[in-house]
Amino acid sequence: MIRCIVAALTFCAVLAAPIRAGAEGILVFAAASLKTALDEVAAAYEDTTGSEVTVSYAASSVLARQIQAGAPADLFIAANVDWMDVLKQDGLIDAGTRVDLLGNGLVLIGAKGKELAEIGPGYDLTAELDGGYLAMALVDAVPAGIYGKAALQNLGLWDGIQAQIAQADNVRAALALVATGAAPLGIVYRTDAQAETRVQVVGSIGSELHPPIIYPAALTRRASPQALGFLEYLQSDAARSAFLRQGFSLPEG
Numbered sequence: 690m691i692r693c694i695v696a697a698l699t700f701c702a703v704l705a706a707p708i709r710a711g712a713e714g715i716l717v718f719a720a721a722s723l724k725t726a727l728d729e730v731a732a733a734y735e736d737t738t739g740s741e742v743t744v745s746y747a748a749s750s751v752l753a754r755q756i757q758a759g760a761p762a763d764l765f766i767a768a769n770v771d772w773m774d775v776l777k778q779d780g781l782i783d784a785g786t787r788v789d790l791l792g793n794g795l796v797l798i799g800a801k802g803k804e805l806a807e808i809g810p811g812y813d814l815t816a817e818l819d820g821g822y823l824a825m826a827l828v829d830a831v832p833a834g835i836y837g838k839a840a841l842q843n844l845g846l847w848d849g850i851q852a853q854i855a856q857a858d859n860v861r862a863a864l865a866l867v868a869t870g871a872a873p874l875g876i877v878y879r880t881d882a883q884a885e886t887r888v889q890v891v892g893s894i895g896s897e898l899h900p901p902i903i904y905p906a907a908l909t910r911r912a913s914p915q916a917l918g919f920l921e922y923l924q925s926d927a928a929r930s931a932f933l934r935q936g937f938s939l940p941e942g
Contacts, residue, residue: 708832715915717746718766720904721860722878724744724884730923734919740915740919746859746861748830749831751858754929756909757776761911763908763919765909766906768860769900770789770903771931780910781910786908790906792901793879795840795876795879795893795894797890798875799869799874799875800870806892809876814849814850816871818850818853822873823853823855823875824863824872824877825838825857825863825878827856828856831859833860834860836897836900837876860881865912866899868887873887880935903940907920
């Protein structure tokens with residue numbers, strides 16, 4: 690049953706935009722967790738410059754594979770460094786433009802009114818699920834799922850909980866499972882919880898429990914000339930202010 694729900698919600702939560710709105714537009718491939726903040730930043734850039742920005746959102750793994758297959762993206766923003774490294778090794782990004790753009794954190798979410806908890810090695814996650822499922826992005830492919838799995842392993846909870854994990858294609862689809870009541874709890878980014886009014890943070894997951902969450906950005910080898918302007922704008926004070934307001938952090942250094 691949960692597999693069908695995951696598939697349906699993932700389909701409904703497809704965030705991809707048209708491949709190219711126009712020859713002069715900028716096509717950005719971005720991790721799904723960026724949607725709320727990046728939509729705001731892209732709209733401000735369009736208003737300021739008149740340049741058209743089209744953003745296609747999905748899991749970083751999906752977007753990276755689409756770029757490998759020849760998708761005409763100008764700019765790639767991933768939710769972890771590994772998928773950017775893959776494209777660098779393939780010669781598909783302009784390594785000289787690569788920048789660590791943002792940081793994030795992980796949280797455990799539940800329905801509004803859920804009792805808050807301290808997430809640590811003694812946390813009884815199985816009891817809190819009460820027979821339900823823990824919503825997560827794909828734990829072996831999607832950054833949010835990879836980070837979440839690492840945290841559960843470091844907490845000593847993974848072996849006892851993995852049979853109760855409902856894996857979704859991306860973190861926003863995992864968020865939707867909790868928001869709609871299909872799963873009682875989920876692990877998502879801090880920014881996702883802030884963007885969805887139907888859920889609340891049950892507890893924060895310590896940054897020491899998983900690899901650093903870094904969003905690298907880089908132009909692709911086939912990027913249009915105007916794409917560099919948007920990448921530079923993403924690093925401006927105006928853009929950073931919008932990202933910080935949505936719960937992102939700036940990476941160290």
